[in-house]
Amino acid sequence: MNIKQLLNQNLVSWMNATRPEATIAISSRVRLARNIKGLPFPGKQNHEQGSQSLQYIEEAWKTSTNPLLRGFDFITMDQLSDLEKQILVEKHLISPGLVSGNSNRGLLFNEDASIVIMINEEDHLRIQCLLPGLQLQEACKISFRVDDSLEQKLDFAFDEKRGYLTSCPTNVGTGMRASVMLHLPATNLSGQIKPIFYNLAQVGMTVRGLYGEGTESAGNLFQLSNQVTLGQTEEEICNNLRTMSLQIINQEQLIREKLKSESPYRLEDKISRSYGILTNARLITSNEALDLLSDVRLGVDLGLIKNIKPLALNELIVAIRPAHLQREAGGEMKPLERDLKRAEIIREKLHVPTSEK
């Protein structure tokens, strides 16, 4: 898939939630921070040094004989318009940091965008693997295969005692952050979210909203990740996060069962109303849509709503964001126009028969 295809379609690999465990765990991500020895971190680079690190990495990819890297595409960020960059952010493929930065930033990505390497973001390399469902070990394995392939060509900054050296001290060590995007409507509804998050912080984990650090949670979507990168092996980080995720998923399922048995009508009513609003609204904000989509997702999970695929719901998480809407509309849009277009896209995607009214 070249960059144009990637930009023009909604679907990317992580949305493909056909696995049974993908009902609550939407996606898993592993990213590794790496830097090239002898070059300043991106934040400290002058233009030439930035250009050099970008060039080193492009060369490493170009000359690699590893079949994994051969399937990648390369692009520099200055080849993309602001809208296109924003589309990649909305797809969760790149960070807002890569967009806001200076020149000499680039991107390497594989066919289905399950592997994306950001170049000259906070570190020289941010190797990411993003998969649907709870697949932390798989994402870990793939990330290390990419890491190994690149390490054959590049000399990474590494300290025997401290591990991988990174721009921000919180990443030193493994340079690894693993995260899981969880959909926790019942836990949130029951008021259990805060105590759970408090406990997670005690064991070195953190919870963020849909679009990473500093973003509010919307649509009952939470990103659970390791806070600590030092003193644990990569395998331990992944295993701990997986264990914790499974516990939270289990608790979410228990609370869902409880809600279902204690007030089945109220639950079905809430879900059905959200479906009714989503399939009929003519104007809708992004946050309201995410909240209503969360109810519909719960309805699909519980078998109360049929004929809607989780894939369509994952696609909508992204398709209703401003840049995607503007790509659809073919130009800049005012907030009212976005709310109008967003409502239209949701109605289309949820396949409301036109004969309804």
Next chain:
Amino acid sequence: MNIKQLLNQNLVSWMNATRPEATIAISSRVRLARNIKGLPFPGKQNHEQGSQSLQYIEEAWKTSTNPLLRGFDFITMDQLSDLEKQILVEKHLISPGLVSGNSNRGLLFNEDASIVIMINEEDHLRIQCLLPGLQLQEACKISFRVDDSLEQKLDFAFDEKRGYLTSCPTNVGTGMRASVMLHLPATNLSGQIKPIFYNLAQVGMTVRGLYGEGTESAGNLFQLSNQVTLGQTEEEICNNLRTMSLQIINQEQLIREKLKSESPYRLEDKISRSYGILTNARLITSNEALDLLSDVRLGVDLGLIKNIKPLALNELIVAIRPAHLQREAGGEMKPLERDLKRAEIIREKLHVPTSEK
């Protein structure tokens, strides 16, 4: 139509809103208060006197050769169960006062229940004619034909100076109350309702909610009626009310046009969301349903919602009330059960295709 048929079907004459002016004026009612000379008012009657007045009226009906009265049915209230009485109240055919009273109360009604005579309510006779749309003059004419027919057989209490004598002094004179049920969503939304009602009070008119005196307005339905029964002829009362109604209807139409042109998307969004909730909710209270039905009615009037007939909306005003729900369900219901049944009936009546989800 006998009483069982009347009780078992939702539709009554006033709901048949096929006339073009029936979009804002739902129905028109005229009622005449009459008392039999020489008998105490119902509130002052002992059992024997009550029985006597009931008997006089039944006899007047039975012996009348007037074809209009021949088509009537007669029933005493003690032949009806509490649920059945409540069903008649919900259909707007009898007053709550007729239900809560003592024995010796009765009812005369014609084939399509457009004419109903309450016996021994506040007065010996309350002759009512209830028609769909704005048909005050027609309702007036019919009421007087019934009045004349009965007067051939009964001697009504009448004073040359004061006119018809009635139990409550506010009815003395013509004994007539004329009213129009108006649907005023745009006027209400724009905050114009209060000033209009204030002005109406200045010219001797009053506004009540859906179920008469002391009831709250719900679903933007307002009953406009004359407050004064003395010093005006029946024709003047009807004409004044009609003129005032036409002014209010005109203003409602102007505000609708304004809303449509100033914020078409917001208006369509509000209407569509209400439709979406009504056709999907699993639990709904009576007041919420009336408010949402008001939006849908506005949508039908404005051509935004098709395939829903005003008749169905009028039917729903009544079919979602507690007694009608309990008749449907075949027994007593708790509030939650009513909310469930109400939501079911609304979904059925609005004909949501089952293939929707």
